[in-house]
Amino acid sequence: MNNLSSMEVSEKKIRDINQYKFLVFYVGGVQYGAPLLTVREVLEYQQPKPMPNMVNYFVGVINVRGAIVGVVDLRSKFGCQEKFDKKTAMLLCDTDKGAIAAIVDYVDSVVHLKQEDVDHHPPVQSKIGHEYLLGVAKNKDSLITIVDLFKSLCDEKLKIA
Amino acid sequence: MxxxxxxxxxxxxxxxxxxxxxxxxxxxxxxxxxxxxxxxxxxxxxxxxxxxxxxxxxxxxxxxxxxxxxxxxxxxxxxxxxxxxxxxxxxxxxxxxxxxxxxxxxxxxxxxxxxxxxxxxxxxxxxxxxxxxxxxxxxxxxxxxxxxxxxxxxxxxxxxxxxxxxxxxxxxxxxxxxxxxxxxxxxxxxxxxxxxxxQESIRVPANKLDELAACIGELSIHQSIMWHLNSDLKIKNKIFLNSLQVGQKLTKELYDRALGLRMQPIQSLFQRLERNILDLSQNLNKTVKVILEGSDVELDKTVLDKMVDPLTHIVRNAIDHGIEKNEERLQKGKDANGTIKISAKQDTSGVVITVSDDGKGLNRSKIISKAVEKKLISHANNMSDEQVLKLILLPGFSTADKITDVSGRGVGMDVVSKAIEELRGKIHIESVENSGSNFNISLPTSVSIIDGLIVKLTDQLYVVPVDSIEEVINLADCEFDNNKSMIYLRDQVIPIQKLASILKHSSESNHPKNNEKNNESGIFLIAKRQQGKVAFLVDAVLGQQQIVVRPLNQNISGLVGIMGGTILGNGEPGLIIDMHTILKNYVAKFEDKELSA
Missing domain, CATH: 1.20.120.160 (HPT domain)
Structure with a gap:
C-alpha cells in the first residue's frame, strides 16, 4: 500500500465509494437504477427536434450548451406509455460514440447500497431485454432493476435507412 | 523519468x-x-x-x-x-x-x-x-x-x-x-x-484551437439568442441595447479571430508540390519549370491537409501524361522545357487554386472511347466538352495506355473529385489540344462556416447550404406537366422530388395525410448534378444566414442526406441537409426504378 501515491489512493476511494451508488429513476412507472457514474448529468426536459429516417424511439436532437445530442425515449424503447409532465427528465450519458440523452418519467434519488444487496446475475423475467440488465438490487423493501444505460441507448441501429 | x-x-x-x-x-x-x-x-x-x-x-x-x-x-x-x-x-x-x-x-x-x-x-x-x-x-x-x-x-x-x-x-x-x-x-x-x-511564435496543439473556436461559437449562439429575445421582449432601455450591440460586435470579431488562428498560408502545400514536380520530372527525364503564384493566400488547416493528395495527383498527371518529352515538344514547336503553373487566389466565395500545364492537353475522342470501353457511358452524343472532361474524374477511369508507377492505375482522379466534394468545393477542367490543360478548383476558406438557407419542411426547420442550390423558385410561378411530376423552366424539363418523402419522420408514417397536403404552395430548390437538374419541393424558405457547422457524434452521424448540425438563432438544433448525397443516393435510385419499370 505504501507504493500508492496519495492521489491514487483517493482516486481508488472515489471509485470504490461510487461503485455501489445508483441513480434511481422511473420509466413507465417502474423503478430502475443506473450506476451513478454512467450518467453525466440530469437535464430538464426540452422538446427534441425530430430527425428524419430514425427508429421511432429515437425522438430527435437537443441543444446541450451548444452540442447537438441525440435523444432516446426510454419509455418507448422499453415499450411503456410516454407521458410528459413537469417531472419528465433527461439523463445525459457519455458513451463511446459520444453523448446521448434518455427521456425518463422522473429522477427519484441517489441511493448508496451495500455490495451484498446487489445481485449481478438475477434469474428474473423482465419487460426489457436481458442484455440491458446489469442486475437487481435490494433497497430497503423495494427492488431496483439496474440497467446498462450505454447498451440501452446505443446498442441497436438507430437509423431506418 | x-x-x-x-x-x-x-x-x-x-x-x-x-x-x-x-x-x-x-x-x-x-x-x-x-x-x-x-x-x-x-x-x-x-x-x-x-x-x-x-x-x-x-x-x-x-x-x-x-x-x-x-x-x-x-x-x-x-x-x-x-x-x-x-x-x-x-x-x-x-x-x-x-x-x-x-x-x-x-x-x-x-x-x-x-x-x-x-x-x-x-x-x-x-x-x-x-x-x-x-x-x-x-x-x-x-x-x-x-x-x-x-x-x-x-x-x-x-x-x-x-x-x-x-x-x-x-x-x-x-x-x-x-x-x-x-x-x-x-x-x-x-x-x-x-x-x-x-516573429515570435508559440506551438499550440490544433485541438486547443478547435476548443477555443467551439467555445466562441457557443458564445455567438447565445449572443444571437439574446438578440432574438430582445426583439420579442421589446426592451427599450438604451444602455442595455447599446451594450447588447457592442457585445454582438465583439463576439463576431472574437469568432473571426479564433477562426483566423487555423488559417495557414498555402505556401507549405506549394512547397510539397514543387518538390514532387522536381523529383518526378527528373525520374521521367523531362524538364519542367514551376511557377508558383499566391503562396501567401491563407486556407483553413483542415482544407489544406485534405488538398495535398488531390493536388499531388493533378500535378503528377500533368507531368506524366500532359507534358511531352523534350524532343516531342521541340517537334511541335514548343519550348523544350515544360511549364506547370500553380496559383492560388482569394475570391468572394473562397480560394481558387489553378493548376495549368502547357502539355498536350486532354484528348476528347480518347476520353470518350475509353469511357465507352469502361462502360462508364454508352455514347457521347450531345455531351459538352466540359462534361466529357469531367469523365476523367469518375472512379475506374484511366487513359494511360500503359500502367506506370507514376500514374495510371485508374485511381487518382476520382480521389481528386471525392476530396473536393468532401470540402464542398468545385472543380472545373479546361483543355485545349496541344496547348495544355487547366484545372480550376474553388474551395471554401473554412469548413466550419457556411452560408445556409433556412428551409421549412413538414413543420421542421432545416438548413440547406446555399452553394448546393442553383436557384429558388416559387411553386406558383411554375408551369407543370399533366402529372405534376415535372416543371418547365426556361425550356428545360426538370423532374420534381419531394424532399419530405426522402427525409421521413417516423411519426409521420402514421399520418400519410401530411405528405399529401400543401400541393398548392411551396418552394422549389433547384439543384444541379451531372445528369441534369432536379427540383426539390420544400414548404417554405425562411431566410439565409451564416451557419456554424457542428459535427454530429457517432450515435447520430452517418445518416444519408444529413451532413451535420447547427444551433439556430432561436437556440434550437437544426440539421444541415447534404444535397450531394441526396442526389446520389435517392434521386439516382428513383430514376433506376423508373427506367426498369
Whole structure:
C-alpha cells in the first residue's frame, strides 16, 4: 500500500465509494437504477427536434450548451406509455460514440447500497431485454432493476435507412 | 523519468520537422538560384538538427547529419561548386531525415541503410572539388562592390554561372546587410520567410484551437439568442441595447479571430508540390519549370491537409501524361522545357487554386472511347466538352495506355473529385489540344462556416447550404406537366422530388395525410448534378444566414442526406441537409426504378 501515491489512493476511494451508488429513476412507472457514474448529468426536459429516417424511439436532437445530442425515449424503447409532465427528465450519458440523452418519467434519488444487496446475475423475467440488465438490487423493501444505460441507448441501429 | 524523455522526443521531432521543411524550401530555392546565404541557412539547420538529436540520445541520427553537414561546409566555403546534383542530394538527405524523424516520433527504430547514400554524397562532394578551382574566381572578385545588378546579370541554369554568382556574393563581412536587402527586393517569397522567422511564435496543439473556436461559437449562439429575445421582449432601455450591440460586435470579431488562428498560408502545400514536380520530372527525364503564384493566400488547416493528395495527383498527371518529352515538344514547336503553373487566389466565395500545364492537353475522342470501353457511358452524343472532361474524374477511369508507377492505375482522379466534394468545393477542367490543360478548383476558406438557407419542411426547420442550390423558385410561378411530376423552366424539363418523402419522420408514417397536403404552395430548390437538374419541393424558405457547422457524434452521424448540425438563432438544433448525397443516393435510385419499370 505504501507504493500508492496519495492521489491514487483517493482516486481508488472515489471509485470504490461510487461503485455501489445508483441513480434511481422511473420509466413507465417502474423503478430502475443506473450506476451513478454512467450518467453525466440530469437535464430538464426540452422538446427534441425530430430527425428524419430514425427508429421511432429515437425522438430527435437537443441543444446541450451548444452540442447537438441525440435523444432516446426510454419509455418507448422499453415499450411503456410516454407521458410528459413537469417531472419528465433527461439523463445525459457519455458513451463511446459520444453523448446521448434518455427521456425518463422522473429522477427519484441517489441511493448508496451495500455490495451484498446487489445481485449481478438475477434469474428474473423482465419487460426489457436481458442484455440491458446489469442486475437487481435490494433497497430497503423495494427492488431496483439496474440497467446498462450505454447498451440501452446505443446498442441497436438507430437509423431506418 | 520516461515520460519526460518521451516529451523531449516529441518536442524534438516537432522542431526537427519544421527545420526539415525549411531545409526543403531552402534547397528548392537553391535549385533556382545559388546563393551563399541559402547554403549558410542549410548549414545552420543541419547544425541545429545535429545538436538537438544528440541531446535526446539519437546518436546515429546525429552522426548522419554530421556527415551531411561536412558536405554543406564544403559547398558553403566554395571548396565544391553547388551543382544541380548536389542540390538533389541535399533534398535526398532531407527525405531520409524526414523518414527518420517520422519513425522516431512513432517510437520505432529507423533501420534503413544510409551508407549507400552517404557514399554517393561524399563522392559527389569530392570529385567536383578536384575538377574546378574556385579560389581563382574568388580572388578576382574580392574588390568588386556588391550591388543588385550582380544578381540580375547572372543567367540561370548553367552550372558555371552559378559558381560565379556565389563568389560575387561572398564578399567582405560588411556587405552582408546589403546582400540581405537585395534578396528581399527581388524575391517576395524569401521576404515572407524572413518575416515569419522574426516573429515570435508559440506551438499550440490544433485541438486547443478547435476548443477555443467551439467555445466562441457557443458564445455567438447565445449572443444571437439574446438578440432574438430582445426583439420579442421589446426592451427599450438604451444602455442595455447599446451594450447588447457592442457585445454582438465583439463576439463576431472574437469568432473571426479564433477562426483566423487555423488559417495557414498555402505556401507549405506549394512547397510539397514543387518538390514532387522536381523529383518526378527528373525520374521521367523531362524538364519542367514551376511557377508558383499566391503562396501567401491563407486556407483553413483542415482544407489544406485534405488538398495535398488531390493536388499531388493533378500535378503528377500533368507531368506524366500532359507534358511531352523534350524532343516531342521541340517537334511541335514548343519550348523544350515544360511549364506547370500553380496559383492560388482569394475570391468572394473562397480560394481558387489553378493548376495549368502547357502539355498536350486532354484528348476528347480518347476520353470518350475509353469511357465507352469502361462502360462508364454508352455514347457521347450531345455531351459538352466540359462534361466529357469531367469523365476523367469518375472512379475506374484511366487513359494511360500503359500502367506506370507514376500514374495510371485508374485511381487518382476520382480521389481528386471525392476530396473536393468532401470540402464542398468545385472543380472545373479546361483543355485545349496541344496547348495544355487547366484545372480550376474553388474551395471554401473554412469548413466550419457556411452560408445556409433556412428551409421549412413538414413543420421542421432545416438548413440547406446555399452553394448546393442553383436557384429558388416559387411553386406558383411554375408551369407543370399533366402529372405534376415535372416543371418547365426556361425550356428545360426538370423532374420534381419531394424532399419530405426522402427525409421521413417516423411519426409521420402514421399520418400519410401530411405528405399529401400543401400541393398548392411551396418552394422549389433547384439543384444541379451531372445528369441534369432536379427540383426539390420544400414548404417554405425562411431566410439565409451564416451557419456554424457542428459535427454530429457517432450515435447520430452517418445518416444519408444529413451532413451535420447547427444551433439556430432561436437556440434550437437544426440539421444541415447534404444535397450531394441526396442526389446520389435517392434521386439516382428513383430514376433506376423508373427506367426498369
Amino acid at each position: 520516461g515520460e519526460f524523455e518521451d516529451e523531449m522526443r516529441v518536442i524534438f521531432c516537432d522542431e526537427a520537422t519544421d527545420l526539415l521543411l525549411r531545409w526543403e524550401s531552402v534547397a528548392l530555392e537553391l535549385s533556382k538560384k545559388v546563393k551563399i546565404e541559402l547554403l549558410q541557412e542549410i548549414f545552420r539547420i543541419a547544425h541545429n538538427l545535429k545538436g538537438g538529436s544528440r541531446a535526446i540520445g539519437l546518436v546515429e541520427f546525429g552522426n548522419f547529419v554530421h556527415k551531411v553537414e561536412d558536405g554543406i561546409t564544403l559547398l558553403r566555403d566554395e571548396k565544391v561548386p553547388t551543382s544541380i546534383k548536389c542540390i538533389s542530394l541535399l533534398l535526398k538527405a532531407q527525405k531520409i531525415l524526414m523518414e527518420w524523424i517520422t519513425a522516431t516520433k512513432e517510437g520505432t527504430e529507423y533501420t534503413d541503410d544510409t551508407s549507400a547514400f552517404l557514399a554517393e554524397y561524399q563522392s559527389a562532394m569530392k570529385t567536383e572539388n578536384e575538377d574546378k578551382q574556385p579560389e581563382l574566381v574568388l580572388d578576382s572578385d574580392m574588390s568588386a562592390p556588391p550591388s543588385q545588378d550582380l544578381f540580375s546579370e547572372t543567367p540561370e541554369s548553367t552550372e558555371s554561372s552559378k559558381v560565379v554568382e556565389i563568389k560575387k556574393i561572398s564578399e567582405p563581412p560588411i556587405s552582408s546587410d546589403i546582400v540581405a536587402t537585395s534578396v528581399k527586393t527581388d524575391e517576395p517569397v524569401k521576404l515572407k520567410n524572413t518575416k515569419t522567422a522574426n
